[in-house]
Amino acid sequence: MSLAALAATIEARRGADPESSWTARLLARGPEACAAKFGEEATEAIIEAVKGDRARLVAEAADAVYHLLVMCAAREVTLADIEAELARRESRSGIEEKAARGR
Numbered sequence: 560m561s562l563a564a565l566a567a568t569i570e571a572r573r574g575a576d577p578e579s580s581w582t583a584r585l586l587a588r589g590p591e592a593c594a595a596k597f598g599e600e601a602t603e604a605i606i607e608a609v610k611g612d613r614a615r616l617v618a619e620a621a622d623a624v625y626h627l628l629v630m631c632a633a634r635e636v637t638l639a640d641i642e643a644e645l646a647r648r649e650s651r652s653g654i655e656e657k658a659a660r661g662r
Contacts (some may be wrong), residue, residue, distance in 0.1 A: 562624070566638035569628055582629060590633040597626040 560568075568582070575583035585593050604619035628638065651659070 562628075562638060565625065566628055566632075569625075569632050570637075573632065585626075585629050586633055590630070593626070593630040593633040597623070597630040600626045 572580045572582035573586055577584040577587040585596060600619065600623040604616065604623045607616040607619045631637070631641065
């Protein structure tokens with residue numbers, strides 16, 4: 560499944576019955592719950608990256624990407640918004656981009 564297809568599925572499930580759709584259930588719980596779930600999944604991906612289990616990292620990374628998109632959808636941030644930001648940054652080095660943000 561492409562990221563675009565995943566984002567479209569998440570959007571399509573926004574209005575679904577929370578009893579029949581995990582995505583609808585997450586979105587119904589609100590942005591804070593979606594953020595907490597993304598944090599949990601990101602932490603699990605970090606653990607697998609440190610352990611070095613490639614198969615588990617792939618699975619946890621997929622979970623993290625899904626939950627990132629759900630969290631963003633909960634705040635009306637679309638994949639297109641994220642892609643536009645990445646395109647804006649494309650011509651700059653990561654070091655230059657980070658310095659420009661002042662962090």
